Amino acid sequence: MAETIVKQRNRDPLAALRQERDRFVALAFSSADILMELDPQGAIVFATGSTEALLGIGQNDLVGRPFIAIIAERDRAMVGEALALARTGTRLNGLVLRMDGVLGTTPPMLLLGYRLQELEGHYFLGLRLGAQNAEAFAAPASEGLTESGLPDARSFARLAGDKLRELVDQDTECELTMMQLAGIEDLRERLDKESRQSLNDAIGGALRAGAVGGNLAGEIDAKNYGLIHRQELDVEALSARLAQIASDADPLNTGVQVGRTTVGLDAEAIRGGEAAKALGYIFTQFAQSDSEEFSIANLSEGLTSMVDATVARITEFRTILNNADFAIAFQPIVDLRTRRPHHFEALVRFQLPGSDSQSPYEAITFAEQAGLICDFDLAMCAKVFEWLDQAGLQGHRYKVAVNISGLSIGTPIFVSALHRLLEQYRGHRDSILFEVTESAKIQDLGKVNKALQSFRQAGHKVCLDDFGAGAAAFQYLRDLQVDMVKIDGAYVKGALKTEKGMAFLKAMAGLCSDLGIETVAEMVEEESYVPFLRDCGIDFGQGYLFGRPSFDIGDFEAPRGAGLGRKRSGVG
Numbered sequence: 001m002a003e004t005i006v007k008q009r010n011r012d013p014l015a016a017l018r019q020e021r022d023r024f025v026a027l028a029f030s031s032a033d034i035l036m037e038l039d040p041q042g043a044i045v046f047a048t049g050s051t052e053a054l055l056g057i058g059q060n061d062l063v064g065r066p067f068i069a070i071i072a073e074r075d076r077a078m079v080g081e082a083l084a085l086a087r088t089g090t091r092l093n094g095l096v097l098r099m100d101g102v103l104g105t106t107p108p109m110l111l112l113g114y115r116l117q118e119l120e121g122h123y124f125l126g127l128r129l130g131a132q133n134a135e136a137f138a139a140p141a142s143e144g145l146t147e148s149g150l151p152d153a154r155s156f157a158r159l160a161g162d163k164l165r166e167l168v169d170q171d172t173e174c175e176l177t178m179m180q181l182a183g184i185e186d187l188r189e190r191l192d193k194e195s196r197q198s199l200n201d202a203i204g205g206a207l208r209a210g211a212v213g214g215n216l217a218g219e220i221d222a223k224n225y226g227l228i229h230r231q232e233l234d235v236e237a238l239s240a241r242l243a244q245i246a247s248d249a250d251p252l253n254t255g256v257q258v259g260r261t262t263v264g265l266d267a268e269a270i271r272g273g274e275a276a277k278a279l280g281y282i283f284t285q286f287a288q289s290d291s292e293e294f295s296i297a298n299l300s301e302g303l304t305s306m307v308d309a310t311v312a313r314i315t316e317f318r319t320i321l322n323n324a325d326f327a328i329a330f331q332p333i334v335d336l337r338t339r340r341p342h343h344f345e346a347l348v349r350f351q352l353p354g355s356d357s358q359s360p361y362e363a364i365t366f367a368e369q370a371g372l373i374c375d376f377d378l379a380m381c382a383k384v385f386e387w388l389d390q391a392g393l394q395g396h397r398y399k400v401a402v403n404i405s406g407l408s409i410g411t412p413i414f415v416s417a418l419h420r421l422l423e424q425y426r427g428h429r430d431s432i433l434f435e436v437t438e439s440a441k442i443q444d445l446g447k448v449n450k451a452l453q454s455f456r457q458a459g460h461k462v463c464l465d466d467f468g469a470g471a472a473a474f475q476y477l478r479d480l481q482v483d484m485v486k487i488d489g490a491y492v493k494g495a496l497k498t499e500k501g502m503a504f505l506k507a508m509a510g511l512c513s514d515l516g517i518e519t520v521a522e523m524v525e526e527e528s529y530v531p532f533l534r535d536c537g538i539d540f541g542q543g544y545l546f547g548r549p550s551f552d553i554g555d556f557e558a559p560r561g562a563g564l565g566r567k568r569s570g571v572g
Contacts, residue, residue: 032049032112032126032127032128033049033050033054033109033127033128033129034047034048034049034050034051034054034126034127035047035048035049035124035125035126035127036062036067036123036124036125036127037122037123037124037125038067038083038122038123038125039120039121039122040120040121040122041066042066042067042068042080042083042123043064043065043066043067044062044063044064044065044066044067045063045064045122046063047059047062047063049127054099054101054103054106054129055070055099055100055101055102055103055106056101056102056103057070057101057102067079067083067123067125068080070099070100070101071097071098071099071100072097072098072099072100072105072106073100074098074149075097075098075214076205077149077201077202077204077205077208078095078097078204078205078208078209078214079095079097079111079205079209080202080205081202081205081206081208081209081241082095082111082205082209082214083115083123084206084209084241085206085209085210085234085237085238085241086113086114086115086123087115087121088234088237088240088241089115089234089237090210090233090234090237091112091113091114091232092111092112092113092114092125093112093230093232094110094111094112094212094213094214095110095111095208095209095213095214096108096109096110096111096213096214096215097109097111097214099127106129107129109127109128109129110127110128111125111126111127111214112125112126112128113125113126146200146204146219147197147200148200148201148203148204148207148219149200149201149204149205149208150204150207150208150217150218150219150225151217151218151219152218152219153218153219153220153221153283153284154283154284155218156217156218156219156220156226156283157218157279157280157281157283157284157371158280158371159215159216159218160216160218160228160279160280160283163212163213163216163228164228164265164279167212167228172212172230173230173231173264174212174228174229174230174231174265175228175229175230175231175233175262175263175264175265176226176227176228176262176263176265176279177226177227177229177235177260177261177262177263178220178224178225178226178260178261178262179207179224179225179226179227179239179242179258179259179260180223180224180225180258180259180260181203181223181224181225181242181246181256181257181258182223182256182257182258182259183246183254183255183256183257184203184222184223184246184256185222185223187199187246187249187250187254187255187256188200190250190251190252191249191251195249198249199245199246199249202245202249203225203242203245203246204217204219206238206241206242206245207225207227207238207242208227210227210229210233210235210238211227211228211229212228212229212230216228216229218283220283226283228265231264235260235262239258239260240258242256242258243255243256243257243258263307274311274314274315277310277314277370277371277372278306278307278310278311278314278370279307280369280370280371281310281314281366281369281370281371282306282307282310284369285369310370313366313370314370314372317363317366317367317370317372318372318375320350321372321375321376321379322379324379324382324383326348326349326350326351326379326380326383327348327349327350327551328346328347328348328349328383328384328387328551329346329347329348329349329549329550329551330344330345330346330347330400330549330550330551330553330556331344331345331347331542331546331547331548331549331550332344332345332542332546332547332556333345333401333520333540333541333542334540334541334542334546335539335540336530336533336534336538336539336540336541337534341546341556342399342540343398343399343400343401343433344398344399344400344401344553344556345400345401345403345435345542346380346384346387346400346401346402346403347360347403347549348360348363348364348380349549349551350363363376364376368405368407368438373405373407373408374405374407374408374411374413374414374417377403377404377405377408377414377418378408378414378417378418378421380402380403381402381404381418381421382421384400384402384432385421385422385424385425385428385432387400388400388425388428388431388432389425389428392427392428397431398431398553399430399431399432399433400431400432400433401433401434401435401463402432402433402434402435403434403435403437403465404418404434404435404436404437405436405437405438406436406437406438406442406448407438409436409442409448409451409452410442410443410444410447410448410451412447412451415451415454418455419454419455419458422458422460429458429459429460430459432460433460433461433462433463434455434460434461434462434463435462435463435464435465435486436448436452436462436463436464436465436482437465437466442476445475445476445479445480446479448480449479449480449481452480452481452482453481456481456483461483461484462482462483462484463482463483463484463485463486463520464476464480464482464484464485464486465486466486466488467485467486467487467488467508468487468488468490468491474511477511477512477515477517482517483517483518484517484518484519484520484540485512485517485518485519485520486519486520486521486522486542487505487508487509487519487520487521487522487538488522489521489522489523489543490523491504491505491508492505492521492522492523492524492529492533493523495532495536496529496532502536505536505538506536506537509536509537509538510537513537518539518540519537519538519539519540520538520539520540520541520542521533521538521540521541521542521543522542522543523542523543524541524542524543524544524545524546525543525544525545526545527545529541529543529545530545
């Protein structure tokens with residue numbers, strides 16, 4: 001039989017290839033729900049499988065239609081660019097997409113196939129429902145997407161962190177490629193709105209087409225992009241395609257210069273979980289840096305060492321958290337009428353290696369950018385709760401507010417873990433308050449509000465930190481039910497300088513009062529602030545007038561002149 005096939009190939013190569021095509025169809029049907037053949041222009045010339053059940057369209061009725069026309073709009077640019085890449089010999093290897101038909105949009109489907117130049121340049125495609133991880137690698141929701149349809153740096157980092165270990169567990173060998181399109185910003189300026197969007201769509205589609213699952217690609221900033229792809233991807237062909245897209249769109253035919261660097265992803269490091277977080281941190285740094293530190297050239301020379309150094313830093317930070325190797329300082333929030341502490345804010349202090357500073361800013365910023373903020377917030381809560389427990393055994397009761405990042409409160413796993421921790425300290429329910437920090441990073445207000453209400457229902461008051469001007473601030477008041485807001489010190493100082501600022505502060509305080517929300521003014525530094533803030537309707541104050549942060553909460557129990565009065569319990 002094998003000898004017969006060889007003779008047929010020698011006698012009629014085209015017939016042999018068609019026989020191979022038929023064999024592919026027969027074999028692929030066992031694992032595909034739909035099989036299609038497309039002509040070089042992307043029109044369907046053959047279809048078989050569950051087209052009626054999935055799309056509501058018969059097999060014969062599909063013939064002649066553009067394949068792109070039955071792809072969900074979100075995935076059309078990606079599929080179009082995938083077909084373009086296939087013309088260079090790149091296989092369509094596991095793109096995840098959705099299709100549109102009479103019955104609506106399908107669940108995620110896995111697309112596989114290739115193009116055979118020898119068979120008149122036709123494409124041979126298989127689409128499969130329920131493929132392993134198809135749902136997990138489906139296109140992300142619109143939240144966090146850029147104009148190119150790609151996740152922004154933060155969303156890409158989170159997506160990469162979630163998926164990398166899954167890929168390693170499947171023994172999928174991957175690489176990370178960072179690409180820089182030099183000149184793309186100038187090109188966008190030369191285009192009208194419609195042409196600019198078409199350019200962005202094509203760039204996003206091309207990068208998604210090369211990425212694992214069609215979705216592990218992201219826009220780091222306006223000219224820098226990243227994608228995680230299989231080792232066999234022809235990165236040079238992808239770069240050439242991006243250059244061609246830009247050239248075709250440019251009325252001056254100048255186009256862009258495509259720079260790139262590719263690094264392998266160490267399987268063992270990723271399996272340990274830290275390399276994914278390290279990549280997320282590097283993506284964020286890449287997007288935020290104005291220097292040449294994270295240029296494509298430097299990344300090419302040192303991306304592996306950057307990952308290794310960041311993994312080491314993450315490991316060191318985890319050790320600090322696991323050992324609770326940090327201190328708690330306290331600062332009072334004072335009732336402006338009685339001049340007594342209402343509660344105390346718990347502030348973290350680190351002794352960072354190689355630094356004399358105990359400021360938490362650097363460490364907390366790193367935790368947020370490296371995806372460790374949930375771990376940090378939970379460790380801080382545990383330490384404060386234990387401190388309250390020990391203080392209670394000594395006959396002292398204090399109310400203490402613990403800071404929680406908006407990123408953490410929007411993470412269901414963190415919320416569940418914090419509730420479990422609180423169950424161990426049920427006797428301190430009325431002593432534990434929560435301050436939501438970095439509220440500007442809250443993306444899903446509905447989800448966050450649900451979490452906040454779960455803590456309020458458990459007996460804990462909630463405060464929104466750094467409340468300020470702008471439409472977003474008032475949207476938070478509308479959508480988040482809280483007990484207190486902290487008015488940013490910049491607005492407090494602004495109110496002291498201008499009548500307009502004072503009117504604005506009074507309006508904020510009045511609105512909060514009408515909503516049953518108490519107000520705290522930050523950066524209260526001089527005695528003259530106190531009567532002014534009371535006249536504006538502010539309830540509480542925090543600042544150096546009442547005391548700088550101290551490791552000994554007892555410092556605030558002794559009289560401080562015009563500052564604090566004696567208050568043994570620390571409870572207002």
